[in-house]
Amino acid sequence: MEFTGGGRLEVRITSADVGKRVSVRYVTESAAAGEKFTDAVGVLTSWDNSVLLITRKSGESVRIAESALVAGKIVPPAPARRRGPSATFPELARATARAWRPVESEALGEWTLRASDGFTRRANSVLPLGEPGLPIADALTHVRAWYEARSLPAYVQTATGAEGTQELLCAALDRHGWRREVSAEVRIAALAPIGDLDADISAVRLARTVDDAWLRRYQRFAEPGPAVRSVLTSGPSVWFASVAGTGEVPTAIGRCVVDGRWAGFMAVEVDPEQRRRGLATSVMTALARQALDEGASAAWLQVEADNDGARALYDGMGFAPHHHYHHYRWAEA
Numbered sequence: 001m002e003f004t005g006g007g008r009l010e011v012r013i014t015s016a017d018v019g020k021r022v023s024v025r026y027v028t029e030s031a032a033a034g035e036k037f038t039d040a041v042g043v044l045t046s047w048d049n050s051v052l053l054i055t056r057k058s059g060e061s062v063r064i065a066e067s068a069l070v071a072g073k074i075v076p077p078a079p080a081r082r083r084g085p086s087a088t089f090p091e092l093a094r095a096t097a098r099a100w101r102p103v104e105s106e107a108l109g110e111w112t113l114r115a116s117d118g119f120t121r122r123a124n125s126v127l128p129l130g131e132p133g134l135p136i137a138d139a140l141t142h143v144r145a146w147y148e149a150r151s152l153p154a155y156v157q158t159a160t161g162a163e164g165t166q167e168l169l170c171a172a173l174d175r176h177g178w179r180r181e182v183s184a185e186v187r188i189a190a191l192a193p194i195g196d197l198d199a200d201i202s203a204v205r206l207a208r209t210v211d212d213a214w215l216r217r218y219q220r221f222a223e224p225g226p227a228v229r230s231v232l233t234s235g236p237s238v239w240f241a242s243v244a245g246t247g248e249v250p251t252a253i254g255r256c257v258v259d260g261r262w263a264g265f266m267a268v269e270v271d272p273e274q275r276r277r278g279l280a281t282s283v284m285t286a287l288a289r290q291a292l293d294e295g296a297s298a299a300w301l302q303v304e305a306d307n308d309g310a311r312a313l314y315d316g317m318g319f320a321p322h323h324h325y326h327h328y329r330w331a332e333a
Contacts, residue, residue: 009025009070009071010073011069011070012073012074013044013073013074014047015048017044017047017074018044018045019043019044019168020043020044021041021042021043021044021074021076021077022042022043022054022072022075023040023041023073023075024039024040024041024052024054024069024072025037025038025069025070025071025072026038026039026040026065026069026070027070028064037070040062040064041054041075042054042056042057042167043055043160043167045061045167045168045170045171046171046175050065050066051065052064052069053171055160055170055171056160057323057324058160058161058183058324059158059160059180059324059326061170061171061174085188085189085190085261085297085298087298087300087322088163088164089159089162089164089165089322090129090164092186092188092262092300092322092323093159094129095260095300096264096300096302097127098235098236098259099235099257099259099264100120100122100123100231100266101230101231102114102115102116102123102124102231103117103123103230103231104150106146108126108132108133108139108143109130109133109134110129110130110131110133111127111129111130111132111139111143112126112129113126113143114127115147115150115152116230116231117226117227118152118227119225119227119228120231121155121157121181121182121327122157123227123231124147124152124155125156126155126156127157128156128157128158128166128169136172140156140173140176140178140330143330153329153330154329154330155327155328155329155330156169156178157325157326157327158170158173158326158327159186159323159324159325160323160324160325160326161322161324162323165323170328174328178328178329178330179328179329179331180326180327181326181327181328181329182304182326182327183305183324183326184302184303184304184305184324184326185303185305185311185321185322185323186300186321186322186323186325187300187301187302187314187319187320187321187322188298188299188300188319188320188322189298189299189300189314189317189318189319189320190297190298190299190318191263191288191296191297191298191299192292193317193318194284194285194288194317194318195285195288195289195292197284197317199281199285200278200282201282201285201286203244204241204282204283204285204286205241205242205243205244206239206240206241206286206287206290207239207241207242208239209240210229210232210233210240213242213249214240214242214250214253215228216248217242217250217251217252217253218253218269219269232255235257235264236258236259236260237259237294238255238256238258239258239290240255241254241256241286241287242254242283243279243282245271245274249271251270251274251279252268252269252270252271252274252279252282252283253267253268253269253283254266254268254269254283254284254287255267255268255287256287256288256290256291258291258294258295259296261297261298262298262300263287263296263298263300264299264300264301265284265299265300266301268280268283268284268301268310275309280313281313284317299319300322301314301319302325305324
């Protein structure tokens, strides 16, 4: 990482560069043994009281004392991915939202407040895809009251790590007392290679509706209720996959929503005692072929950052990270 100008380390950023992607070098006690400096790359989300806050693409925030800064510069957005489909953050954010529609929603400027009786954070959080039309403090007060009226915790879903994502909003939420609770990756891939995988799909059953057997395998399903089925069956073209087990619970399940060029994969689950037999691959291949028949060409999915097994599976299918998304919860006093 080159910071020098005429052989000297230079700080070429100021507080006026908040909101820009920067690369900095600074002195820190946590530097590796024998090293003097540590580097950080991300969006400069604040520079107040002689402290810089840089948000990395993962959503992690790094606080750096101005006195520890030895070099810094503005850097261009992360280079475009070399494989898979192209996608902007707004396009992908809207596609993922259409695949998991809430029971109830309300607009606040360009924010959407969503509620579904508490079934999943995604269906019970604010989706901010622009400005709320109010000062941020007033908007967050409105959000808290809206969820309190429904006896639900207040969540805001944000994204980091791609051009046009919401690092500044993340920093604002942190300043106003909201805390990041869960993070995950949104990954994308070309769809045709998934449909071309050498997988046995003869046992995979596809259906338009979700039945009780499918729900018994679904790990998020705890109690029957209209919100569960409403969210799961929402979307432009929804398909449910299952592989029969020896009892009333399927060995494997999956869900896919086809929406224009996009096919979104969700709820891919396998009986723990039947893993490593290719069942998840079979489910996704069968769903991918159905999506290809409907004209889709690109795939997306969401996976929690600490789910190493799923990430390895999706790596092998050609999925690569596009951005990270996070749920911030109001931290009540």
